[in-house]
Amino acid sequence: MHYVTAGESHGKALVTVVSSVPAGVSIDGSLIDKDLARRQVGYGRGGRMRIESDRALIVSGVRFGKTIGSPVALSISNKDWDNWLDVMAVNGPRPDGSPRVTAPRPGHADLAGSQKTNTDDVRDILERASARETASRVAAGAVAKALLAEVGVKVESYVERIGSVDCVIDPETVDIAAAEASDVRCPDSVAAQSMRAAIDAAASAGESLGGVFVVRVTGLVPGVGGYAEASQRLDARLGGALLSIPAIKGVEFGDGFASAARVGSQVHDPIIYVPGAGITRESNHAGGLEGGMTNGQTLVARVAMKPIPTLMKPLASVDIDTLQPIDASRERSDVCAVPAAAVVAEAEVALVLAAAYMDKFGHDCVEDIRASLNAYRERIAR
Numbered sequence: 001m002h003y004v005t006a007g008e009s010h011g012k013a014l015v016t017v018v019s020s021v022p023a024g025v026s027i028d029g030s031l032i033d034k035d036l037a038r039r040q041v042g043y044g045r046g047g048r049m050r051i052e053s054d055r056a057l058i059v060s061g062v063r064f065g066k067t068i069g070s071p072v073a074l075s076i077s078n079k080d081w082d083n084w085l086d087v088m089a090v091n092g093p094r095p096d097g098s099p100r101v102t103a104p105r106p107g108h109a110d111l112a113g114s115q116k117t118n119t120d121d122v123r124d125i126l127e128r129a130s131a132r133e134t135a136s137r138v139a140a141g142a143v144a145k146a147l148l149a150e151v152g153v154k155v156e157s158y159v160e161r162i163g164s165v166d167c168v169i170d171p172e173t174v175d176i177a178a179a180e181a182s183d184v185r186c187p188d189s190v191a192a193q194s195m196r197a198a199i200d201a202a203a204s205a206g207e208s209l210g211g212v213f214v215v216r217v218t219g220l221v222p223g224v225g226g227y228a229e230a231s232q233r234l235d236a237r238l239g240g241a242l243l244s245i246p247a248i249k250g251v252e253f254g255d256g257f258a259s260a261a262r263v264g265s266q267v268h269d270p271i272i273y274v275p276g277a278g279i280t281r282e283s284n285h286a287g288g289l290e291g292g293m294t295n296g297q298t299l300v301a302r303v304a305m306k307p308i309p310t311l312m313k314p315l316a317s318v319d320i321d322t323l324q325p326i327d328a329s330r331e332r333s334d335v336c337a338v339p340a341a342a343v344v345a346e347a348e349v350a351l352v353l354a355a356a357y358m359d360k361f362g363h364d365c366v367e368d369i370r371a372s373l374n375a376y377r378e379r380i381a382r
C-alpha cells in the first residue's frame, strides 16, 4: 500500500491517492473523518484549525462500503481557500502588487526550498511544506487502519512529553481511553495539567514547544517484515515513514537509546513457553521488533518532535530581496502540535504495517489475506 498526496495549505483541496488496496476492506467514511478530527484538535493548536473541519470525500475505490481493489482517492476541502482566492489563484499572470513572502523562517523549508526552486516568493514553498499536508496522510492512514482492523491489528498513540514536562507510562498497560479524552493526548491527568500550563507559558512568551509521543501497535503476529534484505526491515521502513513527518527528529523502538547504556541481559527479552499462549517473551525491551521483523509483542515506537518553527516573537532572518536583516515571517501557527503529530504518526505506522502484512499474506482481497494469516497462525502455534 502506497500513497501520494497533492495540495497546498491554502489551495482548494488536499488530495490523496492510496494504491495497492486489496478488495473487500470495509471502509466507514465516518472513521476517516474521526481520525481527521483527532488530528485537528489538541491544546496549543492555532487559529487555522478553528477554520477547518476536515472531512474526506471518497472519490474512488470504494463501492457499497468496501474497497474494490482499485486505488482509493480521497479529497479534503480547504475552507480557508475562500479567503485566499487572489493570493493562491491558479490562473495567471500574477497581478501587480500581489504580496510576496520574502522573510524565510528558520526551522522551515522556506530558505533552502526557495533557493532550490529559484522562486522570489517563499509562499511557493511554505504552502506545500506546511503540515496541513498531514491531513492527507491521516486520511490515507485511515484506509490502512481499516485493513489492519480486518486482521485484528490496532494502532494507537499517546503523548509522554511536552517541552520539559514528562511522565512515565507503560505502553503495555496505558489507558488509551484516557489519552483519547485528553486535549494533550496524555493519559496522566496531573502531567496533562502541567503540559497545558507549559503551552500557555510558551504562548505568552511568543514561544513554541515540541515533545515526545508513543505509537503502540497490538495484535501483530511475528514474522512481518524481513531480515534478509535491507528494504524489508521493518525498523527502517517504520523509521523512514515516521521521520517523513514534518518536525519529527527522532524515533526509537522499545528501550531505544537507553539500551545503549545497559548490558545485554538487561536489554534482550528471554524466550519462554507458556502452555496455551505458546512461545512468548518475559519482557518487551525490544518494542516488538527483532531482526527487522515483528516478534509478536506490542510494537512500541517513541517519537520526538521539535518545537514549532513559526514564532510569534520571530527569530532573525534575512530579506531575500534586499539581503537586509528582517524578522522571520509569521503565518498563523500552532504553539504546540505534539498531540496532532501523534495522530499523523499512527497513520504512517498503519500504512507501513498494512503494506508489510500484504507482502506476507497477499494483496488481492481480504478473504485471502485472512485465510493465509489463519494458516500461518495455526502453523506457528504450538
Ligand SMILES: Cc1cc2nc3c(=O)[nH]c(=O)nc-3n(C[C@H](O)[C@H](O)[C@H](O)COP(=O)(O)O)c2cc1C
Binding pocket: 046, 107, 108, 109, 129, 130, 131, 134, 245, 246, 247, 248, 307, 308, 309, 310, 332, 333, 334, 335, 337, 340, 341, 344
Ligand atoms: C501536525 C503538525 C502541525 C504543525 N503545525 C505547525 C504550525 O502551525 N506552524 C509551524 O511553523 N510549523 C508547524 N509544524 C511543523 C512544521 O511543519 C515543521 O517544523 C517544518 O515543516 C520543518 O520541519 P522539518 O525540518 O522536520 O522538515 C507542524 C507539524 C505537524 C506534524
